[in-house]
Amino acid sequence: MLLFLFLLLLASPAAQAVLPSMAVGVNYGANADNLPPPKDVATFLAAHTTIDRVKLFDANPAFISAFANTGISLAVSLPNSALPSLADKTTGLDAARSWVRANLSPFVPATNVSLLLAGNEILLSPDPNLVVSLLPAMRRLAQALTLEGLTGVRVTTPHYLGILAPSDGIPSNARFRPAYDTKLFPPMLHYNNQTLNYALFRPNRGVYDPNTKLNYTSMFDAQMDAIYTAMKRLGYGDVPIAVGEAGWPTQADPGQLGVGVDEARDFNEGMLRVVSSGKGTPLMPNRKFETYIFSLFDENQKPGPIAEKHFGILNPDFTPIYDLGLLRQSDEATFKLRASLISEAVATSNFIHSGAPNPAPNPSPNPSPKPAPSGGGQWCVAKAGASDTDLQNNINYACGYVDCKPIQSGGACFDPNNVQSHAAFVMNAFYQANGRHDYDCDFKGTGVVTSNDPSK
Ligand SMILES: *[C@@H]1O[C@H](CO)[C@@H](O)[C@H](O)[C@H]1NC(C)=O
Numbered sequence: 001m002l003l004f005l006f007l008l009l010l011a012s013p014a015a016q017a018v019l020p021s022m023a024v025g026v027n028y029g030a031n032a033d034n035l036p037p038p039k040d041v042a043t044f045l046a047a048h049t050t051i052d053r054v055k056l057f058d059a060n061p062a063f064i065s066a067f068a069n070t071g072i073s074l075a076v077s078l079p080n081s082a083l084p085s086l087a088d089k090t091t092g093l094d095a096a097r098s099w100v101r102a103n104l105s106p107f108v109p110a111t112n113v114s115l116l117l118a119g120n121e122i123l124l125s126p127d128p129n130l131v132v133s134l135l136p137a138m139r140r141l142a143q144a145l146t147l148e149g150l151t152g153v154r155v156t157t158p159h160y161l162g163i164l165a166p167s168d169g170i171p172s173n174a175r176f177r178p179a180y181d182t183k184l185f186p187p188m189l190h191y192n193n194q195t196l197n198y199a200l201f202r203p204n205r206g207v208y209d210p211n212t213k214l215n216y217t218s219m220f221d222a223q224m225d226a227i228y229t230a231m232k233r234l235g236y237g238d239v240p241i242a243v244g245e246a247g248w249p250t251q252a253d254p255g256q257l258g259v260g261v262d263e264a265r266d267f268n269e270g271m272l273r274v275v276s277s278g279k280g281t282p283l284m285p286n287r288k289f290e291t292y293i294f295s296l297f298d299e300n301q302k303p304g305p306i307a308e309k310h311f312g313i314l315n316p317d318f319t320p321i322y323d324l325g326l327l328r329q330s331d332e333a334t335f336k337l338r339a340s341l342i343s344e345a346v347a348t349s350n351f352i353h354s355g356a357p358n359p360a361p362n363p364s365p366n367p368s369p370k371p372a373p374s375g376g377g378q379w380c381v382a383k384a385g386a387s388d389t390d391l392q393n394n395i396n397y398a399c400g401y402v403d404c405k406p407i408q409s410g411g412a413c414f415d416p417n418n419v420q421s422h423a424a425f426v427m428n429a430f431y432q433a434n435g436r437h438d439y440d441c442d443f444k445g446t447g448v449v450t451s452n453d454p455s456k
């Protein structure tokens with residue numbers, strides 16, 4: 001069961017360049033028989049979304065050429081089976097140059113290929129030949145790219161989270177596995193209420209790390225910090241980390257808990273806040289991480305359990321399966337009608353909010369600095385018709401991240417003492433503090449960005 005895909009790309013020694021800062025990327029898998037042509041996909045993403053990078057699972061020329069002159073950069077993948085021949089001491093460099101000439105040179109620079117992913121999850125491979133081929137093959141690919149004049153392409157390789165040794169989930173105890181073998185147990189999610197909320201960035205008790213004295217209220221933060229700790233143990237704490245694949249399915253086999261549109265949106269929204277807002281994680285505060293959401297479309301021809309086919313964020317007709325705030329604002333009205341059916345279903349289905357009706361605010365290990373109330377001429381306000389329950393939930397949620405003293409008794413914004421007024425303050429503070437991304441004002445579809453100063 002692959003509910004939580006999480007792969008990390010660790011920059012190779014050949015790729016010293018600092019990873020680009022803010023980025024929202026998406027994995028574009030096309031193992032389906034109902035998807036639009038690649039050219040339409042590229043045009044749609046460029047014109048109507050804020051997605052600025054796309055990861056492919058191969059180097060299919062039709063897909064690479066489709067992204068020419070779109071401003072969207074590509075990560076393309078080289079199959080595992082190609083690695084041994086590229087690693088060869090005498091013929092490897094020539095083989096690498098041939099591969100680059102055949103697969104990349106015809107399309108670059110019209111298409112901005114910025115990453116070449118050498119193989120996939122090689123360290124999980126039972127074939128020891130593949131594992132020893134990885135680093136030499138990456139070196140020769142980097143050299144070949146330079147020799148072929150494609151200096152804008154960096155070489156890296158995706159790792160599965162299973163490279164960490166099994167541990168108690170305390171980030172500061174994490175280390176890489178002493179030896180990579182075939183018996184890697186993917187991290188298991190136990191679907192009781194608490195761990196599900198922990199995984200989905202929903203209010204929860206959190207996990208306390210006694211070594212660093214930090215409380216983790218999301219599994220994503222804990223996993224990022226676990227990777228960081230394991231790298232730091234080896235002296236490489238500064239190597240940039242990118243999230244190659246992370247996502248959540250919207251459908252699964254009957255009886256499987258924790259899967260649905262609400263869950264998928266909560267996970268992806270929470271993740272976007274960590275990786276792209278500059279909030280960072282408890283051990284890596286203020287950092288941004290190049291991230292590729294898994295996945296662009298559902299893939300109906302994928303083998304395996306139902307969930308495997310349902311990680312998509314867009315339908316084949318480009319309507320969102322759920323709203324992640326990645327559509328450009330001007331397009332939102334256009335999509336509202338078609339998306340409203342989906343939002344209705346979301347709004348009426350059960351939001352899981354564990355605990356008392358008004359749970360205590362979530363403590364944030366790194367509260368954002370006090371927000372500027374009105375930066376940039378953009379404000380986040382509650383949508384007309386948002387219910388008091390929704391607004392109270394927004395307050396509970398956002399107060400985990402921003403300073404809510406002003407709306408507490410005695411605070412400057414306590415009066416008028418009602419949920420609408422308090423929510424207005426907190427939702428906007430959250431939006432401002434996180435860098436004014438549309439998705440920071442989404443609040444499960446109850447917030448909207450406006451350029452009219454609400455205090456006037
Ligand atoms: C190509 O993409 C990378 C990563 O998104 C970006 O930093 C770079 O500026 C782009 N280059 C061009 C020529 O657009």
Ligand SMILES: *[C@@H]1O[C@H](CO)[C@@H](O)[C@H](O)[C@H]1NC(C)=O
Nearest residue numbers: 191192193194196257258354
């Ligand atoms: C969550 O916990 C509550 C109370 O402990 C329980 O009634 C409910 O069935 C649980 N839900 C799930 C999905 O396990």
Ligand SMILES: *[C@@H]1O[C@H](CO)[C@@H](O)[C@H](O)[C@H]1NC(C)=O
Nearest residue numbers: 205206207208213214215363
């Ligand atoms: C973290 O949570 C634990 C247990 O809930 C609590 O005892 C501790 O004071 C908290 N620590 C911090 C730094 O917030």
